[in-house]
Amino acid sequence: MRAANPPTRRDRIRTQVMAVIALTVVWNLLWGAFTWANLFSGILVSAAVVIFFPLPPVEFDGRVRPLGLLNFALRFIADLVAASVQVAVLAFRFGHRPTSAIVAVPLRIRSDLNMTLVAEAVSLIPGSLIVEADHETTTLYIHMLGVEDEEHLERLREHVLRLEDRLARALGSDEELRRCGIDPSERKERRS
């Protein structure tokens, strides 16, 4: 979902100030101490970064939901552990050649931020890795490792959509939530 009106000058300055603050904190952490010298040099360097390497503003029109965020984070950690164990087990299963598949998963929320976060999270959960991402249709092409059969493939596809649901519950706007709360018949239609 793109925001209806383009960001104003004030929005831009606000995001730039936020970026400078965040970068200054990182700078201080990298130096390992909060001193006045680090603070001022940090502000100088971050201002230079923000001015000379401007990035398109990230549109965020949802809101942060602490419970949803916690649920997302916990499930993410569980998924990361499961994924690592899966790859580790496959690595030590001698005489077995893992088969895989590339599937297209159309996402339902059309925001850059959502797509980026889903893609990042998907890369770290069991058996999936982004091969290609289509910005126009917000479709992720995902390489799935260790796919046994068609049924398993569908389960993995469902897994990605569930992840998008959880992300919407953590950071989505009401509109985005509604998009995820669609009934199963409609989802099947979109999938084909």
Add this chain to the structure above:
Amino acid sequence: MTVAGVLDAIAAVCMVAGAVLSLSAGVALLRFPDLLSRMHAAAKPQVLGLLLILTGCAIRIGTVIDITTMVLIAVFQLATAPVAAHMVGRAAYREGRVRAELLLADELAPDADKFTDKSRDDSR
């Protein structure tokens, strides 16, 4: 058992588990049949392995400033590892370095032209 002893034990478990995962990532990198499968090994057990070792270190070292540095490492690792794996995987697919006989399904193949054409336009 004292608190320090318990913390030491947790740190030890984290470090050993992290080391084992890193080892398995290395083994997977060698053993998996094609590039895309190998990128799975580079993206997942390696990240968790590093996170576990950092956790172990954080418990053992315990000074705030070192822990914040480790948090930075963890955040950058989580943010960059998937992107790196994606870029390598994408390049490999566009170059046709995918072993089709290992793929159960390839839903990217019908849409692949879209991306290769786009990349030609993008190249300056």
